[in-house]
Amino acid sequence: MHPEARELGARFEAAGHELYLVGGTVRDTLLAGGDPDLLGDVDLDLATSAPPEETERIVRPWATAVWLTGAEFGTVSCQREAEGRPTRNVEITTFRADSYTPGSRHPEVVYGTSIEDDLARRDLTINAMAVRVPEFRFVDPFGGLQDLRAGLLRTPIDPHTSFGDDPLRMVRLARFASVLDAEADSAVTVAASEMADQLGAVSAERIRDELVKLVAGRAPRRGLNLLVRTGLSAHVLPELDELRACRDPQHRHKDVWLHTLAVLEQAIDLEDRLPDGGPDVxxxxxxxxxxxxxxxxxxxxxxxxxxxxxxDVVGARMTRHRMRELRFDKETTRAVSELVRLHLRFHTFASGWTDAAVRRYVRDAGDLLERLNALTRADVTTGNARKAARIQRHVDELEERIAVLREQEEIDALRPPIDGNAIMAHLGIRPGPLVGQAWKHLLELRIEEGPMDEEATLAALDAWWAEHAGETGGQ
Known part of the structure; x- marks a missing residue:
């Protein structure tokens, strides 16, 4: 499955150095069970006894490209292109035995003398396995394979020491609980609970990246519950603690936190309805x-x-704030907060879906339409089967109405047939607020009445102008 590793292993062995596949490469290869299709295209992580300058010398003749941006931390990156094989990215790091200063985010880089020392400094036993190449000898000093089979998350050394070295490992614990649908060992859970406040020293960007991987995992409920149970959520998504405390005293089944987890799981089940499938973060x-x-x-x-x-409105504002605090990009922040703002929009049309209502719903949803419909369906967690079926049927009917209108008109690009320049030319006015007001009026007519040709649009503009001509303000 990894011919590049065999080739590199032979080169390092000939130069008198050890080379091992390590970390996620070993874990994911074991999980794939020997099936390359399940493994997919993966990058290779390797550890070596060779110092960085020696690693560079060994890989230069073999690699298509070499990068030394991580050399000061002991890492040489390279890429190999070969006919009949996918392009493979490779990272080779000198054995590490890093030491951390309390309160510091960065380790003092100290090279180790053995693969066992290197594996001991890793976050979890399932990531502390290695395979020596070229002979592919398995090395597992901390029982990582047994833990992987059992779905158990442990640290190679005392969890207080491991988490003290890098507090982000506590969030990685929750991430792997989600990605692997695994259970955290009681010792690491206790340590994470006791040390949760140390997460305050970790950058928002690093926390965000782990959160995204957690949410994209196959069992996010498990990871999120671990965050909340250990108190890590206070430094990741403090709003989750508020949800957990928010209950409807009359209706125990309306526990907001349990409802949220149910909606998340149902949304995941609906991802096959989305154009790009899932996981959809x-x-x-x-x-x-x-x-x-x-x-x-x-x-x-x-x-x-x-x-x-x-x-819904308050939640959208809170979502924008939290995602900005976590340094999410602007587009993801916009999309998520808009879905939160719009998640009740479907129910405002409970009295009936006129063509105008359908157009307005599609216009407001924009490029989030399929996701909004999926969220609307997922948000039905009532124990009343008849009520749940009725809501799902109404969403079916809405989607059918949207499909019909798409056949009849350009429902996904609702706009008047004339733009601001045409409005100014027709009315003889200069740029200003009235141009925007006129365009919005024509857009509302387009939504309410459907497609209009240019002649009808200009007539409607004249009628609007007859009422607003006095507001020119000297234009």
């Missing part, structure tokens, strides 16, 4: 955050009923 984050506005909008009335008015 935007949809999953929206499902996770769609109700974070509920704790701040919760009202218990005299008759005991509980309401969460405007939690």
């Amino acid at each position: 935007v949809l999953r984050l929206a499902a996770l955050l769609h109700d974070i506005g509920k704790p701040d909008t919760k009202e218990v009335h005299r008759d005991g009923t509980v309401t969460f008015h405007h939690h």
Whole structure:
């Protein structure tokens, strides 16, 4: 499965050095069970006894390209292109035995003398396995294979020491709980609970990257529950703790946290409806955050009923804030917060879907339409089977109406047939607020009445102008 490793192993052996496949490469290859299709195209992580300058000398004749950007940390990166094989990225790192200064985010790079020393400094036993090449001899000093088979997450050394070296490992623990659907050992769970506050020293970007991988995993419920149970969530997504504390005292089945997890799992089940399939991180984050506005909008009335008015709008604002704090890119932040804002929009048309209502829904959803429909379906967690079936049927009907209107008109690109320049030319006005107001009026007509030709549009513009001509302000 890894001919490049065999070739490199022979070169390093001839030069008098050891070379091992390590980390995720070994873990994922074992999980694939010898099936290259299950493994897919993977990068190769290797560890060696050779110092970086010697590694560079050995790989130069073999590699298509070599990068030394990580050489000061002991890593030489290279790429190999060969006919009949996928392009393979390779990272080769000198054995490490790093030491961390308390409170520091970065280790002092210290080279180790053995593969066992190198594996001991890794985050989890399942990532502390190695295979020596070229003979492919398996090295597993900490029982990683047994833990992988058992679905158990442990650290190679005392978890307090491991987490103290790099607090981000506590979030990685939750990430692998999700990715592998694995259970965290009690010792690492206790250590993470005791040391959760040390996560404050970790950059938002590193935490974000682990969160994304957690959410994209096959069992995010397990990882998220681990974050909440250990108190790590306070430094990752503190809103989750508020959801956990938010309950409807009259309806125990409406526990907001359990509802959120159910919506997330149902959204995952609906990803095959999306054009690009899954895992869809935007949809999953929206499902996770769609109700974070509920704790701040919760009202218990005299008759005991509980309401969460405007939690969609409040939740969208909170989502934008949290995602910006975690340094998410602007597009992902926009998409997730918009889905949170719109997640109740479907229910505002419960009285009936006119053509205008369908157009408005499609216009507001924009490029998030399929995700919004999936989120709407996933948000149905009622125990009333008839009610749940009725809502799903109504979503089916909406999607059918959208399909019909798409056949009849350009519903996905709703706009008047004339633009701002045509409006100014027709009315004889200069650029200003009135041009935008006129365009918005024509857009509303397009939504309410359907397609309009240019003649009808200009007539409607004249009628609007007759009412607003006095607002020219000297134009």
